[in-house]
Amino acid sequence: VPLNYLNIASDARKQREKIIQQLFEKRKIPESGFDDIVIETLVTEISQLDSNNFPSKCGVGEREARIACDLVRRRHYGLGHGVGRSGDICENQPKAAGSSILNQLTNILTLDLIKMMGIRSIEKSILLPMATGMSLMLCFLTLKSQRSSEAKYVLWSRIDQKSCFKCITTANLIPVIINPIRNEDELQTNLTEFENQIKILGEDKIVCIVSTTSCFAPRGCDDIEGLAVLAKKHNIPHVINNAYGLQTTFLTHQIEQGIKEGNVDIFVQSTDKNLLVPVGGAIIAGPHKKLIDDIAKHYAGRGSSSQTLDVFMTILSLGRDGYMKLVRDRKENFNYLKERFEILAEKHKENILNTKRNPISIAMTLKNFDENNVSMIGSMLFTRGVSGCRVITTKDDKAIDGYLFQGWGSHVTDLINNTPYITAAASIGITKIDIDAFIDKLDKVLLKVRNNKES
Amino acid sequence: VPLNYLNIASDARKQREKIIQQLFEKRKIPESGFDDIVIETLVTEISQLDSNNFPSKCGVGEREARIACDLVRRRHYGLGHGVGRSGDICENQPKAAGSSILNQLTNILTLDLIKMMGIRSIEKSILLPMATGMSLMLCFLTLKSQRSSEAKYVLWSRIDQKSCFKCITTANLIPVIINPIRNEDELQTNLTEFENQIKILGEDKIVCIVSTTSCFAPRGCDDIEGLAVLAKKHNIPHVINNAYGLQTTFLTHQIEQGIKEGNVDIFVQSTDKNLLVPVGGAIIAGPHKKLIDDIAKHYAGRGSSSQTLDVFMTILSLGRDGYMKLVRDRKENFNYLKERFEILAEKHKENILNTKRNPISIAMTLKNFDENNVSMIGSMLFTRGVSGCRVITTKDDKAIDGYLFQGWGSHVTDLINNTPYITAAASIGITKIDIDAFIDKLDKVLLKVRNNKES
């Protein structure tokens, strides 16, 4: 093949190598996303550094990352060793230099992502191969091991999503449920009650305070700064459930303020909800490197590298531009959802609840429907293929692990202001098509239920 | 296209559909493995039942299994919802009928696998999307929540593998380390000391007894039956770490006997070590359905379906025949490793330790080498690409989470019989090529170290 043809091809090759080299040198999310071939080549290169992929391998251990099924090998690009070692999910594996590099690099990229989204005061971020529920639980176990032997309570600003609560009881700790207070439409953090409980129980008996940013309206983002100040005052760790809060700068700003003004020890976010990967991972981050390292060391044994790989490939595929576009689009779509929701509310003589501190979820009253009809609205929407909206009667009770939640779903036990309502969220990746279809279907369902009622 | 051509093609199609139908009807591992195309078609069919893959989807929730990166979507066949719901890793998801079916079916197939390997008394088996360490920890947390509030001790027959121990401390429980006793070459369960500790601590203070089947020689499989009887007598739960024990009927037989004669509540096995999939999952099984269900319910939030998918595809790909062939081949290779090891031992005037209750791992003394040389042997083997063998000086000490292990690696604190040794394992998937390469390299390394010493 003539040399001048090859020279040009060689230039292109160098360009591609430079892109990858920069990734390893700068350790930042690239400005623009990589194309699929570059990503796959890079992942393959990395996986070839693991011993199970060595041409002349010689394994006489009990775990040699042998993969029986070709389809499985392909879908993992030959990665088999998982991440971490027995004592630390961030430790490097002698047998698996590639997986170790993948893990480190991905942790660094998630750190960069969090900074990019506005939490500049972060020091360390790690990806755990468990979803948010179990990841929060591991945080609690770690904090518990570092607190006084008598510490057993977790002060929790109520949010009616089951795994946010179960992660406390699974850790065999005792949740102290603090109902939010209503401020006009919005449910806000009951700071007074938090302070009250600290006094009643005693600082030393408390493992940590748990707050939540992203949540279903009309609950707003917790008063992160207020709780951070309180936590600092009483020297209590403060864990933030930031499940899908990384996708909006409003919520990341609360966390950044919390770190600056008080105690924020750990904030936890879901990889699937913020990075559009399959369910299964969480990012544990915080302003104190040592604590995050301690959590990593508290993880027993190694874990799947599948979530790490998903996040790695997704971040490289999107690049900085791609992710920020998703963030901007989401914000626009939130506004669009709100507009369309308001028009619908007016038509049906309902209200959109005024929830300024919730940038993702919107609630519309269903005050003109009785309890039965409200439930029927929910199931009719489900049958019509609408997923993700929640219909709240405010009259359901639910017991979880022995704790009773009155008005389950409404985040508060409130026997007076118990108007039923429906919520919908504009989260990252949503499209106008989703919104239009939702509003359209909801309109039809409301009409149908009203007509049935009236006839 | 002529009808007679199509008729024959149609027959073939029906044959293939029948294979899949039988899987759903019989809920057994198929006799012969499926070919790749059938597996991929089946997985795609299943994933198409999840709402994120519906042609006209309409998602307004915070988690809609949107997948940003095409490569990620492809490698998960479009599966994004994970398995389980907030309260139970085995619960079905309304949005994800496909993932729910995948999860149920895989759990049923693992149950069938365990029965096939000889544990007939099993009632329930579930796959957790966490490796053995964290899965054991979840078992302990679950048991702890069901024991008296004062229970905090875990009686543990020592095995020097870090995550087997850390899973206790991670659960914030207190390990009671019971050194095995030496019987000729083999290290065996110290039943007397177990009984002794139960008396000292009190039955109610003990969360559970933990035994291990698969382990590094010269430690043998614990006396499962003896511990089961003891556990039953004192009404203490008994958890078996069967990490890579599913691959040999010798070890599964111990468990089956334990169930029949006493208490075996949970036995835990690694998916990667027994099923040759990437690291990340564990199978939790037991003879009492309710307890296994309780563990599933103790899991906070949902989890990755990636491990489930790997196991599902691997079991279908292997079939009953394929897995049993792997099991038989392993046994043959174990014998081959032993033969070659014995010849090598004779040549170097070392001994193969006599460990009848260890069907996987073999240990050869390094009595003719001093401590430095023994370490050097280890690192020389590593440099030569040998992975998985362990060189034990018997003189190393190690502290884990505040607990000191003297003679780390040797499973016992024994200041007298502390001959250094090397172990190698013939686990599932090993080949004669591995064994030949290992023996050859070890031979050369021993010669080299001896020559250096002698000169």
Added chain:
Amino acid sequence: VPLNYLNIASDARKQREKIIQQLFEKRKIPESGFDDIVIETLVTEISQLDSNNFPSKCGVGEREARIACDLVRRRHYGLGHGVGRSGDICENQPKAAGSSILNQLTNILTLDLIKMMGIRSIEKSILLPMATGMSLMLCFLTLKSQRSSEAKYVLWSRIDQKSCFKCITTANLIPVIINPIRNEDELQTNLTEFENQIKILGEDKIVCIVSTTSCFAPRGCDDIEGLAVLAKKHNIPHVINNAYGLQTTFLTHQIEQGIKEGNVDIFVQSTDKNLLVPVGGAIIAGPHKKLIDDIAKHYAGRGSSSQTLDVFMTILSLGRDGYMKLVRDRKENFNYLKERFEILAEKHKENILNTKRNPISIAMTLKNFDENNVSMIGSMLFTRGVSGCRVITTKDDKAIDGYLFQGWGSHVTDLINNTPYITAAASIGITKIDIDAFIDKLDKVLLKVRNNKES
């Protein structure tokens, strides 16, 4: 799994099945493109109808579509039998009902595509697994076999692209090269000379007339209608090389007019240039079913199904909307290229040649550069990664298979109007980024060459 979850999934499944069913029933390009999973599932379903993929196959022939390499099998979705049988590239194969269906369906879809692009008078279209050069050659061989035994000449309106000419000599026929005439800037069909040659050689001695639609400026599309009328008058077949003409309605309109007013027997188009698939296939179409069938029957032996598969998947992936968007975008980009080119020409005191009958390619004079510099411009652009532009000195001579072309590249032997020029094309799939980069690089190269010259 609860029934109501499954019902919704089942609805989605039916929707997807309906889409596929409609494809088979309507035999039209779907309005909207299918997503990847649907396409892959469909292709897999089809390939499973071939005997080599039957679960219980029994092959004792010399060709059983066994595939040795897994990667090869995967990339062909298990399709191995190719298309056609010994006597006819469109014949169905008893062993391969699936490949036969794929072939038929793809031919029907290409027919629909051609109609959609405006050639309504078409009766039959087939995809050949050879690129345009060899496909044209097969058309000539077929026509030759049907003409008088003395027929040996092909009247060809000159276009300086080698394979357009070689397809005649490869068929062992004698090309009669008819130079176009210049009309202001544009090179147009020399109808008079065509008529003249028919008289000189005799109608019976002529196998066919060959015209070209898509070409490099300043050559315009041939006078298809004029040639069609002439061909009809003399009862000579007329073959149109429509290599990349399917992408623009201006060129398809010429063909439609030709069919209506005179003889157009065959028009041939490249799959790669019009459908954005890898090189290797051509679509042979025409208004008389029998002739196209004859060409299919003239194809000796069977052929690759790879090109058919590419076209099938691409058409389904794009859908009607997707393809028409590509067509519209191309037209816009052509106008954009022209605008930017005109500004550049003005800057460098060059001219854009006025070529109204060329909707794809644009030429700019390089009158201010001498022959050496013109060549240098070409190689400098190549070195800078510009591909596809042509720099024409008009002074090169080239002999192909014994025929001399003076002024090679300029489509005409013209010793007077021989200004050098450069061409660029806006073909389907081009982006504004391509155009901007090209104009920018060309500008820099021209400046550099001028500066060197001036200094």
Added chain:
Amino acid sequence: VPLNYLNIASDARKQREKIIQQLFEKRKIPESGFDDIVIETLVTEISQLDSNNFPSKCGVGEREARIACDLVRRRHYGLGHGVGRSGDICENQPKAAGSSILNQLTNILTLDLIKMMGIRSIEKSILLPMATGMSLMLCFLTLKSQRSSEAKYVLWSRIDQKSCFKCITTANLIPVIINPIRNEDELQTNLTEFENQIKILGEDKIVCIVSTTSCFAPRGCDDIEGLAVLAKKHNIPHVINNAYGLQTTFLTHQIEQGIKEGNVDIFVQSTDKNLLVPVGGAIIAGPHKKLIDDIAKHYAGRGSSSQTLDVFMTILSLGRDGYMKLVRDRKENFNYLKERFEILAEKHKENILNTKRNPISIAMTLKNFDENNVSMIGSMLFTRGVSGCRVITTKDDKAIDGYLFQGWGSHVTDLINNTPYITAAASIGITKIDIDAFIDKLDKVLLKVRNNKES
């Protein structure tokens, strides 16, 4: 990641790079096959050298290898430019250094393969992206262009496979059909008639002699050496249809002898039948480099690189060892088929025809069945999923392109020895399972037909 971990990984990487480097340096088929990951990485590396995959590409031509559908891009690893240029299917493309390398390397590997199989006197081999029929046709067109203008006959030793004959008529040449003569059971080359026809027609009128090696019993391999000597004597080119003859050294030996003793100009083999890839390519080889180059130059335009890629990947995947194992296995399976066939023949009082010069295909008489029953046997086998066997009544007539073949299927017009028979072939890739199933089904079909007849 610690340096010593990386060192070992780096060693493995170097080992892999060395394997690839050796491929480029030695230009020989590697001893052992490459694993899938190495092959895919190599192909990706190569495809990245094509301009359509450059990170900053700038295409303004009519053909820029843009690929619209992602699935198509993936299955071609981004290769889009095809192979060859307008004037020569082996020419390098400026825009596609990668595809050019792929093409050259594959041609070199096929040369090595042919040598390995015993044809040492070969000088050049090229892969054409057309199956054997069209490839033979191109050979004839090329030879025709080099022979006297009066040459128009092709002397062809009859074999009843349609495309072997059609390739002559498609080239618009006149076939002279020379029936083989029967020697006991076997049909052998009628050398006398060949010589006779040469005298009648005149040497100069003959384009070439065509012989066939691989064929259906009872036809044997042509007398290649005899024809080669004859061709040399009369100075006529000699083309060998070696369709599936590369897989057996018996047939390649005939060719090698032919080259040594006389004229063998071109031998053509199918890629699918000899290399187990999908249909679509042929290997054109010969002892004179120039002639093979001429054929390459006679190919008009460029061609698909898909067949080249398949062959490249397959050869690398098999390696020398893998291919030779296939060859050995085939020979064993041929003997097995023969044994089982003989037992069956005895049972049904039929004979196995004695055909020593056919190492692949075996024929058994059906003398105890009448014409109707023989046809029924054929269709019953087809319905039972047997593919590839041929049932010959010897009484069918067939006209192809105006030439009548009496006794179609039996390779000879022979009104006396016209016993019906059935053939089966043991070609490369066949398994004992195929053979057992075939014999079993044939047995049952024969019994059923006999019973019907008898009752």
